[in-house]
Structures are given as C-alpha cells and as structure tokens.
Amino acid sequence: MKTVIPAMLAGLSMLLGPTALAASTATQAWCDYLGKRLRSVSAEACHRQPFMASTTLTARGNPLVYVDHPANPAPPLEGPPRRVLVIGGIHGDELTSISIVFKWLDWIGEAEPARYHWRIIPLANPDGLKVRPSTRVNGNGVDLNRNFQTPDWDENAQAYWVKRTRKDPRRYPGEKSGSELETQWLQGHIDDFQPNLIISVHAPYNLLDYDGPVPKPLRFGRLSLNRLGVYPGSLGNYGGLHKRIPVITIELPNATAMPSQRDQRAMWDDMLVWMSDHVPQPVASSPTNTQPVAAPAQAATPLEPMTQEPMTQEPMTLEHAPGQGEPRESPPAAAPRDVPVAKEHAASEPIAD
Numbered sequence: 001m002k003t004v005i006p007a008m009l010a011g012l013s014m015l016l017g018p019t020a021l022a023a024s025t026a027t028q029a030w031c032d033y034l035g036k037r038l039r040s041v042s043a044e045a046c047h048r049q050p051f052m053a054s055t056t057l058t059a060r061g062n063p064l065v066y067v068d069h070p071a072n073p074a075p076p077l078e079g080p081p082r083r084v085l086v087i088g089g090i091h092g093d094e095l096t097s098i099s100i101v102f103k104w105l106d107w108i109g110e111a112e113p114a115r116y117h118w119r120i121i122p123l124a125n126p127d128g129l130k131v132r133p134s135t136r137v138n139g140n141g142v143d144l145n146r147n148f149q150t151p152d153w154d155e156n157a158q159a160y161w162v163k164r165t166r167k168d169p170r171r172y173p174g175e176k177s178g179s180e181l182e183t184q185w186l187q188g189h190i191d192d193f194q195p196n197l198i199i200s201v202h203a204p205y206n207l208l209d210y211d212g213p214v215p216k217p218l219r220f221g222r223l224s225l226n227r228l229g230v231y232p233g234s235l236g237n238y239g240g241l242h243k244r245i246p247v248i249t250i251e252l253p254n255a256t257a258m259p260s261q262r263d264q265r266a267m268w269d270d271m272l273v274w275m276s277d278h279v280p281q282p283v284a285s286s287p288t289n290t291q292p293v294a295a296p297a298q299a300a301t302p303l304e305p306m307t308q309e310p311m312t313q314e315p316m317t318l319e320h321a322p323g324q325g326e327p328r329e330s331p332p333a334a335a336p337r338d339v340p341v342a343k344e345h346a347a348s349e350p351i352a353d
C-alpha cells in the first residue's frame, strides 16, 4: 500500500500534466506576493484557498486567478443556488478593493453566504498592482473598466475618451473593445459562470452604484447609493445593461486604508440582506466549472440609453489619510496612486470608476 499511493500520485500528476503543476506554483507565488504587498492579506490564508490560475499570462507575465466556492449545502427547497461573481482589483491602484475581497473569503463559509455559489476574482488587474507605483491601467496602459465589449463601444468609447476625459491616460479604453486579455477573461467568466449577481469593488469614492434589472440597493453599511453614470466599455454597462445581470459597484472610502472592522462587517451584512431579497434565482441552464476561455462576446441586444446622472456629492479625497488605528494597506512612503489626488479629480469626467 505504501508504494501504491505515491505511484497513484505520480500517475495523477502525469494526468494533470505541467499545466496543473504550473497553476499550483503560480497561485502560491501569487499568494506570497499579495501577502507581502497588502497588509490585510495573509499569505497563509490565501494558500488554503483552492485558487486556480490562468495558463495564459498578462502583458507583464502575470496569471489571472480565481476561486469557486459552491453553496454548502445547496438547500433543496430553494432550487439551485444563486451565483455571485465578485471582482476586485480591476484598477490596480485600488488596494483595498483587493483586500476586502479576501476578507469576504473568510466569511463566505458562514450559514447565510454559504447559500450562494461564489466565484471570486480578488485581483483582475495584476499588472496594475505589481508595477511600482501601482496604476489604474493594465500592462498595456488600458483601463479595463472601459474595455468591455459594450454595444456602444465602437461608436462612443474613443470619442468619449478624447472629448470628455481629454485623453486622460488613466482612462484609455484601448484600441478596440475587448482588446485586453483581462477583459476577455472576465467576459469569459460571465459567459461561463452565468452569475445572477456581479459585485465589482473599487475605491475611493465612498458610495454604492448599481446597474441592472432588479431593485437597487440603497445602503450597505456606511455606503449609500450614488449613481456614477454609465460609460462605454464599463463593467456596469456590459453586465448590467447589455447582459441584464445585476451589477453592484462598491466604492470603498479609501484606496489604501481599509474601513474599520465594524464598517466592513456592516457592509457585508447589509449586502447579504439585499442579496437574499433581490438576487434572481437561476434559470434552466447551469454553469460549467471549467476555466473559461477568452472568447469575446458579441453585442446582441440593444443597449438602454446612457444615464448620465448629475453628481450630487464631491468625491472623497482621503486616500492617504486613514483614520487612526485602522490598518494601512501600504506605508505612507509607498503611496500607490500614480497621480496626485488633485489631478485625479481635475479631469473633465467628474467621478468615473
């Protein structure tokens, strides 16, 4: 028996091949990096998660990583569990948007969240995080949250970038829609997983935004609904309007300092109450668990008119001034923003994430 098990493992290893071994090594290195880079993230806790890494790599050679947490147990009377896709770190300089997703990973085994099937992507833009200083854009200089294949992209995205942002390099939408590997990979997850809710985490505008077909959330903890508007190529536009999947955008109050533990928990608890009431039940087809391929989705349904709602609130400017006693994501000397706060808000696009 002692010789059988190693032989079986060796056989399994051959079956899985170098891809699986490479993925394992890749996720370990990914966890080690995040444990060092983000004060709130534990590399050890990260290693315990069954993360999967893409075998195709970003422009700067980074894998894209996700983890699935199926419902446990799936309640038989409620039908198939509802599916929730969580995306953090689509802008690489929003460190708290990555850390809070790891916090949620600590909590999703609790009874209420365990009713859902979660797919978690803590860091959608590793190139942007890993360059120093970190950047909003990816390794090709593209804002991933302007690169989704929305029906209005070809007509509006470049013109919007030129006229409304005055060619702000932090908001460059790319040469064409879906040009970026990260965008294709995220769209592949939406097609493959068929989420009933998408939660996208950003910072530092301290608000909730929502796009989609069910009643909007009004308040999660200290965050209140304050619509950002819809932009060509944004995830809210792609998921909420084009795909008709509810998309919640959470804008944490600070890109480098986490909310207090109490605020984190209040936000999470309120979110679960809203989800229980409003996330639609899955319909007939069920998702696969295979890793999605980077298949660009084609625009198929007409887009609702853009809703550019006027802003009623000035953006927060707290990025480098965390409250006392709260954990910092980085020491003051290593401020991750690639432009000063004043410049961030000087663009003609007043708030846009």
Ligand SMILES: [Zn+2]
Pocket: 090, 091, 094, 201, 202, 203, 353
């Ligand atoms: Zn953002």
